[in-house]
């Protein structure tokens with residue numbers, strides 16, 4: 001058997017929990033309302049017996065006594081005559097529900113002599129019970145329940161019994177009873193109706209949520225595929241509320257991927273960088289030595305070119321080495337503004353040679369932990385890129401300010417800008433769009449930023465320029 005999918009299992013669990021919760025709530029409510037109804041019934045029953053007992057006066061009993069004393073009538077006929085006296089008294093009783101009956105029982109006849117709300121001759125029958133006798137002997141009213149009643153033809157009832165006294169002697173009692181079976185059936189029907197309505201509501205909610213679940217699942221699957229392809233930057237979810245979360249996930253994933261690439265390259269750099277540089281130093285030394293000899297004077301230009309190329313290769317390796325993961329750093333509390341001012345002449349000279357100007361706006365910032373050497377390298381790399389992005393010249397603005405309780409360093413140029421597809425790849429070692437570029441400048445910058453626990457973001461508009469923003473945490 002196929003294993004159920006996680007979402008299906010989740011759906012089943014949610015539906016079960018909601019069903020159980022609904023069942024408990026509905027049953028509890030019904031239980032409470034049933035008890036309230038029973039409390040109301042007991043009050044009604046007490047009111048009815050009180051009303052009837054007040055209406056039966058001594059005169060009625062005097063007339064009844066005459067009937068009972070008659071020798072001519074049979075017991076059955078006497079009962080009918082007494083009923084004719086009693087029954088009109090019950091006609092005035094008002095009842096709120098059709099499951100209530102009431103009547104009068106006479107001790108001397110040992111039977112029910114009147115029954116309401118409508119006269120039912122089959123109930124004018126002789127009866128006696130221990131409960132009746134106990135109530136008479138204790139001279140109290142009685143409110144209780146009975147499993148099999150005569151008045152409701154075997155149904156369970158709740159009844160109230162009130163003794164009637166004439167000249168201080170108990171001559172019978174008034175009773176009122178409510179059919180509990182009918183009440184329970186009514187409550188049960190109502191519960192079933194409510195459960196049915198709740199179930200329909202739940203099905204509608206499930207269909208609605210199922211739709212959202214399916215869309216969510218589809219979106220997440222699509223998003224995962226786009227992330228694997230490295231194309232999730234502009235992913236727009238069908239559920240707009242999700243877009244910021246997915247964008248955040250994408251940013252973090254990109255950061256992690258960039259770091260991962262840096263780590264691999266860094267490890268390579270550490271292991272092979274030195275091995276390559278050592279033989280190169282030897283070769284460069286010999287080139288210099290041989291190139292300086294008299295008999296090779298005619299090849300001097302060639303030797304110089306070879307040495308120059310050796311130096312260029314060495315420069316690349318030096319930069320490559322700074323990607324090494326565990327390159328030692330010397331962090332000191334320093335002010336970024338001081339560092340910028342220190343390096344400003346160097347930057348200016350480079351810029352001027354390329355027809356560019358440098359503006360420095362140092363804002364008010366506090367000290368941060370910096371490794372000065374690598375920070376210099378970062379500044380030079382970013383400024384070099386800015387210069388290279390402005391072949392016609394332009395202004396490079398370096399500024400600092402406090403932003404969200406962090407030190408913000410910004411380097412802005414008025415260059416060609418970076419297309420979106422290039423922007424995504426920035427920081428990838430050896431990614432370059434330049435003919436003579438190595439593609440290591442920004443990879444090194446990202447590594448330096450990461451080591452400073454800072455955050456680098458790039459904003460760029462094609463044809464307008466690019467801004468590099470680096471946020472440093474304060475000490």
Ligand SMILES: Nc1ncnc2c1ncn2[C@@H]1O[C@H](COP(=O)(O)OP(=O)(O)OP(=O)(O)O)[C@@H](O)[C@H]1O
Nearest residue numbers: 385386389417432433434437438439440441442466
């Ligand atoms: N300020 C900028 N304006 C426009 N494009 C830029 C800017 N900075 C970087 N780039 C783009 O990013 C790419 C990568 O830059 P990076 O500094 O890593 O390498 P590079 O400059 O090509 O080579 P190098 O290793 O010599 O620095 C560049 O080739 C360029 O396309």
Ligand SMILES: [Mg+2]
Nearest residue numbers: 384385441442
């Ligand atoms: Mg560069």
